[in-house]
Amino acid sequence: MTFQYLRDPSGRPAWDGVLPGRPEPFFLDRGEGEHANLFGDLFTLLLSGAETQGQFGVFTSTCPSGDIIPTHSHAGTHEVFYVLDGAVRLFVQDESGRQRTRVLRTGDFGFVPAGLPHAYRVEEAAQLLGVVSGGFERFPQRMGTPTDHAGAQPPYVPPIPDLLAAARELDVELLPGFGWDGV
Amino acid sequence: MTFQYLRDPSGRPAWDGVLPGRPEPFFLDRGEGEHANLFGDLFTLLLSGAETQGQFGVFTSTCPSGDIIPTHSHAGTHEVFYVLDGAVRLFVQDESGRQRTRVLRTGDFGFVPAGLPHAYRVEEAAQLLGVVSGGFERFPQRMGTPTDHAGAQPPYVPPIPDLLAAARELDVELLPGFGWDGV
DSSP states (O other), rough: OOOOTTTOOTOOOOTTTOOOOOSSOOOEEETTEEEEEBBTTTEEEETTTTTTTTSEEEEEEEEEEEEEEEEEEEOOEEEEEEEEEEEEEEEEEESSSSSSEEEETTTOEEEEOTOEEEEEHHHHHEEEEEETTTOOTTHHHHHEEESOOOOOOBBBOOHHHHHHHHHHTEEEOOOOOOOOTTO | OOOTTTTOOOOTTTTTSOOOSOOOOEEOOOOSSSSEEEEEEEEEEEEEETTTTTEEEEEEEETTTEEEEEEEEEETTTTTEEEEEEEEEEEOTTTTEEEEEEETTTTEEEOOOOOEEEEEEEEEEEEEEEEEEOOOOTTTHHSSSEEOOOSOOOOOOOHHHHHHHHHHTTTTEOOOOOOOOTO
């Protein structure tokens, strides 16, 4: 159960309007941005396609140890994983079907081009910085739930129909049962 | 004087080929990437428009305290400043002519849309992560000089004609004498 909207009768999160929504300059202090919970992760959107003429979006995610993002792909979205803190094992399958994996630690970098199956598992509590093709960056809000809290919170597990609807909307293909036998 | 090419008779830096140059997955350990010196900064390119279908590029820069990037603008390039470490004062003038400045510290974020005059000054030795519109990300190589060394090095000051030629090529408008009186 979430109470974050009780403060504002309009039901809008307090961060609404923090991003300008058009290409104009702005600054954010550490932790500021549009927050959303999805499973065990706290996502904070720093920049959206609305500010970059659709080119790219930027967000951070704070992830507990043991967290798993299951295998999926997104046909139109390139995705960057830059580790700000902690350790994350990234899995990706390239176009030839070759599977690769690497544990990424602070300062390490991974790139997953559009359309390739990928997943990750948080090996040590981590903070990631993500860069994605413009338009995809609000997936945590669409799949998860907005929140005004930047701190640790209980996991938010979306109802399956909501998750599937968000995946269709975002052109995300969920790949349950996908095997990582090659790594 | 630089000796970094003496190791390879082809004259190509050792990092040549580290980025795939097309949309395929890859990983980089901390410090890996395409290095270039420009003034006092060490830039490391992590991702280029060649991997993102021209959407965006990602780099880090390591900057000594007191370093100044003078005022300039780039008509076709949006630019993100995310502070990984240290402190940087960012200056930007918006479309209405209003000037803004903020000291950005670790975890803080700044956005400069295409076409706006901006500059920054390094208040405490810093590492920044930059995200830019695809095609602009190799400006440190075009304006500066490639290097194989990821560590501290003497500043590289480009000859003025080279700097001006690179600015024209990258659609960068240098704005010498620009005043920041409003901040």
